[in-house]
Amino acid sequence: MNILLLEILGWFGYLQRIEVRVQLILLLLVFLGQGPLGRRLAPRFPPAGQPKLVISSLLGLLSLALGIGGQPYGLLVLGLLLYLGWLGLGGVRLLLGRFIQPQPMQLLETRLIRPAYLLVSALLVIRVFDNPQDLALIPIGEWFGSQVTLGSFLLAVVILYVLAMGTGPPAQGMAWLVQRSVGISNGSRRALALMIRYAAVAFGIVWALDHVGFNRTAILAVAGGLSVGLGFGIKEVFSNFVSGLWLLFEGSVRPGEVLFIDGDPCEVRSLGLRAAVLWRDRDNAELVIPNQTFFTSTTVTYTGSDTLRRSQVLVSAAYHHDPLEVIDLLEATALSQNRILPNPAPKGLLLRYGDSSIDYALRFWIANPMDNVSICSEVQAAIWRAFRERDIEIPFPQQVQYQVEGPPKS
Amino acid sequence: MKLIAAGLLLPLVASLGGCQGQRLQPMLRPLEGTLYIVIGVSQEAMDTELQKEVRERTALLQASFRSLQPRVRLQVETFNEESLRNELFVRNRTGLSPDLLLVNESTAQELARERLISTVSFPAVVLDQLEAGSVVRVRRADGTLTGLPMELQPLVACFDQRRVRRSPATLTELLALSAKGMEVGLSLDAVNLVWTLGPLGAIDAVGDLLAGAPVTPAMRTSLNGWLQWLRAADLQQRVTFYPTETELLKELMVGTLDWIPCRSINITRLRSRLGRNLGVSPLPSGPFGAASPITRERVLAFGVNSSPHQRQLALALARFAISPLHQRDMVLRNQFVLPVNRKVAPPVSSSSVVAAMVEGRRQSVQSSTLRLVGKTSKSQRDAWQALLTRFLFDDLSQQDALNGLIDLLDGERSR
Numbered sequence: 135m136n137i138l139l140l141e142i143l144g145w146f147g148y149l150q151r152i153e154v155r156v157q158l159i160l161l162l163l164v165f166l167g168q169g170p171l172g173r174r175l176a177p178r179f180p181p182a183g184q185p186k187l188v189i190s191s192l193l194g195l196l197s198l199a200l201g202i203g204g205q206p207y208g209l210l211v212l213g214l215l216l217y218l219g220w221l222g223l224g225g226v227r228l229l230l231g232r233f234i235q236p237q238p239m240q241l242l243e244t245r246l247i248r249p250a251y252l253l254v255s256a257l258l259v260i261r262v263f264d265n266p267q268d269l270a271l272i273p274i275g276e277w278f279g280s281q282v283t284l285g286s287f288l289l290a291v292v293i294l295y296v297l298a299m300g301t302g303p304p305a306q307g308m309a310w311l312v313q314r315s316v317g318i319s320n321g322s323r324r325a326l327a328l329m330i331r332y333a334a335v336a337f338g339i340v341w342a343l344d345h346v347g348f349n350r351t352a353i354l355a356v357a358g359g360l361s362v363g364l365g366f367g368i369k370e371v372f373s374n375f376v377s378g379l380w381l382l383f384e385g386s387v388r389p390g391e392v393l394f395i396d397g398d399p400c401e402v403r404s405l406g407l408r409a410a411v412l413w414r415d416r417d418n419a420e421l422v423i424p425n426q427t428f429f430t431s432t433t434v435t436y437t438g439s440d441t442l443r444r445s446q447v448l449v450s451a452a453y454h455h456d457p458l459e460v461i462d463l464l465e466a467t468a469l470s471q472n473r474i475l476p477n478p479a480p481k482g483l484l485l486r487y488g489d490s491s492i493d494y495a496l497r498f499w500i501a502n503p504m505d506n507v508s509i510c511s512e513v514q515a516a517i518w519r520a521f522r523e524r525d526i527e528i529p530f531p532q533q534v535q536y537q538v539e540g541p542p543k544s
Numbered sequence: 545m546k547l548i549a550a551g552l553l554l555p556l557v558a559s560l561g562g563c564q565g566q567r568l569q570p571m572l573r574p575l576e577g578t579l580y581i582v583i584g585v586s587q588e589a590m591d592t593e594l595q596k597e598v599r600e601r602t603a604l605l606q607a608s609f610r611s612l613q614p615r616v617r618l619q620v621e622t623f624n625e626e627s628l629r630n631e632l633f634v635r636n637r638t639g640l641s642p643d644l645l646l647v648n649e650s651t652a653q654e655l656a657r658e659r660l661i662s663t664v665s666f667p668a669v670v671l672d673q674l675e676a677g678s679v680v681r682v683r684r685a686d687g688t689l690t691g692l693p694m695e696l697q698p699l700v701a702c703f704d705q706r707r708v709r710r711s712p713a714t715l716t717e718l719l720a721l722s723a724k725g726m727e728v729g730l731s732l733d734a735v736n737l738v739w740t741l742g743p744l745g746a747i748d749a750v751g752d753l754l755a756g757a758p759v760t761p762a763m764r765t766s767l768n769g770w771l772q773w774l775r776a777a778d779l780q781q782r783v784t785f786y787p788t789e790t791e792l793l794k795e796l797m798v799g800t801l802d803w804i805p806c807r808s809i810n811i812t813r814l815r816s817r818l819g820r821n822l823g824v825s826p827l828p829s830g831p832f833g834a835a836s837p838i839t840r841e842r843v844l845a846f847g848v849n850s851s852p853h854q855r856q857l858a859l860a861l862a863r864f865a866i867s868p869l870h871q872r873d874m875v876l877r878n879q880f881v882l883p884v885n886r887k888v889a890p891p892v893s894s895s896s897v898v899a900a901m902v903e904g905r906r907q908s909v910q911s912s913t914l915r916l917v918g919k920t921s922k923s924q925r926d927a928w929q930a931l932l933t934r935f936l937f938d939d940l941s942q943q944d945a946l947n948g949l950i951d952l953l954d955g956e957r958s959r
Contacts, residue, residue, distance in 0.1 A: 141619070151851045157639060267624075268622050
């Protein structure tokens with residue numbers, strides 16, 4: 135590690151050279167001075183108000199001037215190229231945006247494209263000061279019985295990062311292929327994608343440890359000791375992780391499933407290492423629920439074996455209407471609704487004789503559990519119209535209050 | 545944007561602080577600062593172990609030099625010597641070229657031709673200390689030098705004494721011992737195989753062809769004899785040809801091979817693995833004479849972007865590197881190189897390894913052909929290697945290989 139620090143500190147020695155200082159000062163002036171310069175010149179020369187144009191032009195012109203003067207100009211050109219590359223990422227975003235949805239695109243950009251660009255830029259900058267291949271061979275310590283070099287360590291970290299962040303789309307693609315060939319459900323496809331991703335990351339970790347050259351026996355010994363400590367220290371995290379894996383294999387809480395949480399149907403959006411994210415239709419809220427919760431408590435799902443849900447609405451009719459007529463009307467009304475499944479057929483039921491009305495229930499089946507509330511609303515509105523057309527009265531309790539005189543005054 | 549600015553500002557402020565400090569120094573202040581040194585190595589040899597060796601060697605130089613100039617720090621980088629040209633092409637334009645480069649003499653010549661390094665002058669009193677031949681080779685037509693010769697790395701035979709009690713003295717003995725169980729490794733690389741030309745009588749033919757002489761039946765006969773020996777060696781069960789010297793070293797260290805030709809600088813690594821079991825001796829001779837190995841001459845070349853102060857520092861370090869003090873130190877501290885300073889006599893009588901190195905050096909100076917082979921470019925050496933590989937894999941008949949070899953040598957001359 136000391137060698138690495140000395141190596142990095144050594145780069146500052148290049149500042150002994152006037153040519154290097156000149157280039158760095160010019161870079162500094164361009165990046166810091168373009169703002170005030172642009173503001174001053176913009177009223178007379180509008181393009182000067184565009185920082186991107188000003189920086190690129192100034193760096194280009196200064197490089198040219200130094201080159202013509204026979205002076206080194208490579209640092210300015212490097213600065214220009216890196217700046218243009220950074221601006222070019224906007225074009226990449228626009229291009230990919232045509233094929234990728236905004237949210238995945240944003241993740242791809244922030245987690246993969248821009249970090250990758252920064253990494254490449256850093257390597258390019260290092261390359262002019264030092265030899266990255268040479269730096270990569272610098273030992274940074276002896277871990278688990280083997281000497282770890284900077285290069286192998288960083289490569290392992292980068293590969294792991296890319297696997298963790300970038301395996302989503304390929305895993306989804308593979309799961310999609312499996313779905314097309316085997317015919318699994320959408321929920322299973324999502325679960326399969328997640329499992330492929332976890333498997334890739336797991337293999338990546340094993341590969342990274344192997345690549346870095348860790349002694350496997352030592353790792354096992356340390357892992358054994360650590361697991362006891364971690365088991366006490368952050369057992370909740372492990373519990374949630376293991377619960378998440380179990381739930382994936384079990385298939386009860388997979389992305390796309392609909393669960394009942396506090397009386398509301400919620401769709402599982404993702405099942406992470408620690409928690410599941412569910413979307414609640416009622417208020418467009420996202421619920422982050424630790425995986426362990428599903429593992430230890432009862433979970434109501436409408437998408438376990440199929441996605442059908444039996445729903446019902448309650449309605450009352452006056453005593454003087456024939457119940458059979460009311461039930462027929464309720465069932466006919468339900469069948470007239472598009473989003474109610476004809477099979478299993480809707481069923482009207484007389485529930486009980488109430489104080490002021492006969493209470494009925496209309497039970498019916500719907501395809502999408504998440505649509506329950508809106509379908510119930512539609513059905514109740516249709517019942518109201520049907521009752522009005524057939525002059526069926528929906529009674530409501532009436533109360534007549536009489537004022538009774540009090541007891542005679544003594 | 546602010547981050548970039550801050551990143552640039554910090555080192556600048558630091559450097560300005562340094563400038564103020566310098567102004568306070570008296571005119572005759574001791575030299576101080578960082579000196580950037582690039583050490584050229586072959587690409588396939590670059591690994592942590594080599595880097596460690598290079599750093600240790602430089603640390604030794606730095607430690608000695610610091611006794612004179614205590615405020616000097618050496619920043620060392622290793623680079624693939626073959627790609628040094630491209631590297632310098634980029635770095636010279638950024639103002640970040642190294643101050644010194646320790647490279648092969650042929651590489652220094654090539655870099656100087658393309659003006660990627662600065663040529664330098666040293667007073668006669670400095671150059672008179674060095675071997676005359678080495679100085680002649682780095683001197684240009686205008687009297688300047690492409691670099692300052694620093695050390696010599698002869699080719700010797702390295703073997704595992706647990707399996708080979710005595711290194712073969714002749715090529716016939718080499719094949720005989722191989723037939724009895726000694727695992728022999730040979731490199732197909734031109735520079736590392738050319739030692740077999742002398743014992744097999746082909747050295748003059750190669751030299752004449754490279755010098756532009758017309759092909760004669762005698763040349764064809766001698767080259768044919770050399771190819772025949774290579775084929776005979778390849779047919780031996782325990783003789784294996786490898787593309788590079790690095791592979792030979794690795795195989796010797798793990799015990800797959802028992803005997804290899806090796807560059808003296810690699811003895812450090814071999815000894816760290818084989819310890820006292822490593823044997824070193826001169827390469828075998830043959831019916832036509834002694835071995836004809838190429839001794840690698842390493843020179844200190846100078847970068848083009850050094851500040852006047854850094855150039856002063858680089859010149860001082862170069863002078864120190866060839867001083868009897870450091871040259872003797874190099875030999876005595878088992879760096880397994882030979883000195884270029886004539887005043888330093890290698891301890892031949894006390895060390896068989898040094899004796900073998902001196903003998904390797906002696907063999908190499910006997911033929912001017914070796915210099916011509918040593919100066920060939922990488923593409924030419926690759927073509928040589930490809931031709932021999934095809935020949936040894938029976939993809940080319942002996943006649944076709946001979947014609948190809950003559951064309952190749954003839955072509956190198958016409959270049």
